Amino acid sequence: MESQMRHITCILRERQLRHYGHVEHFSKGDLARKILIVGDPSGWTRPRGHPHNIWLWQIEGHFRRGNNLLKVPLEVGLMELASSGFECHGIIRLLESFIGTSKVLVVMELFEPCINLLDFINSQKRPLAENQAKRVFLQVVLAAHHCQKHGVFHGDIKPENILIQVTTGQVKLADFASGNIMHGEIYTSFSGTLIYAPPEWFLFQHYMAEHATVWSLGVTLYEMLCGCMPFMWVEAVVEAQVTFTQELSIECQDLIKNCLAFNPLNRPTVKEILKHSWLYLKLSE
Structure with a gap:
């Protein structure tokens, strides 16, 4: 030492x-x-x-x-x-x-004391409540938007790459190892975690950066609120049929379904996510 x-x-x-x-x-x-x-x-x-x-x-x-x-x-x-x-x-x-x-x-x-979001979800022994997930998700979306504004495609947004201070609830996005420069052209390689990849990657081996970012945000939000992945195998990703294992508000379901739309053109932009009504809906604890 x-x-x-x-x-x-x-x-x-x-x-x-x-x-x-x-x-x-x-x-x-x-x-x-x-x-x-x-x-x-x-x-x-x-x-x-x-x-x-x-x-x-x-x-x-x-x-x-x-x-x-x-x-x-x-x-x-x-x-x-x-x-x-x-x-x-x-x-x-x-x-x-x-x-x-x-x-x-x-x-x-150095951001500590902190744990990654996946460990935090598992430590709760149950899915996060909507208000709790909302506070985390809003910070993650703001971080993704910040990256895009500065020309960065993170490429691997998932709970393991999201750090949270349990005492304060502050969240930070980490690990740019799978990232790339943000541009408006088609990407033909994928370096992130496959279970968070959008269906167009599996079908056509290409995707647009923001479409993939929004898809991974939708998977992450679902995972926080349901305690499991929305799709467990490639065939399910390609079908993109979202079913909920927990009772969620209509507004929350709408946001998740929009982010996980099969057609990437039907997904919201990161900026549009920030304007979604669910993020401003007050729910009883």
């Missing part, structure tokens, strides 16, 4: 991370290595001496190309795009990245 800490400290010194100050603690985490830092990370305004946790994550690869130029891994580039601007708090933010010839050091904000 001490040798690992010396190694990380050495990296930090070599990269001259003046923003981060003194390394106090090092340990391994679920998503990345963690370091407890005293200082003002990446210019964020914090009280002097206030401790701030970050994730330190290392990517292996070959990043040198012709003319001694360094290429940025797509995942890092997507995180940089998604982290631009301060209007959305629903993204695990990239603070800094340092690119070498064979490794990339990624510094991300």
Whole structure:
């Protein structure tokens, strides 16, 4: 452990991370290595001496190309795009990245204590209530909208990639490993989790980014409210016949069915989801 800490400290010194100050603690985490830092990370305004946790994550690869130029891994580039601007708090933010010839050091904000949404759903022993799911879902949709505005297609929205602070209910979208640059053309490869892929992928091996995003949002919302997947096999996805295992409001069923429409042109846009009546419907607890 001490040798690992010396190694990380050495990296930090070599990269001259003046923003981060003194390394106090090092340990391994679920998503990345963690370091407890005293200082003002990446210019964020914090009280002097206030401790701030970050994730330190290392990517292996070959990043040198012709003319001694360094290429940025797509995942890092997507995180940089998604982290631009301060209007959305629903993204695990990239603070800094340092690119070498064979490794990339990624510094991300640490969001804890938290668990992923799938573990949270399972810990409840029953599906989430509509009001509870609504608070989570709204934050996820806002995060997806933020990504799109900044040219990022996340590509793998699902409960396992959604982190939630149980005490506050705050939610953040993580893991851009399956993502791509957002554009208006057809995508002919799919890197996300297949059970969240839209029917057009299975039928035609292509899809549009926003259509796929909305489909995965619909699957995620269904999973929160029903405690299971809406479709358990490819044939069911292609048929896209939604049945509900829990009693849900008409407005909620309408939103889910719209997101899971077989014809992608019949699905709402992410922006239209934000205007759906269910998100503003007050329900008794």
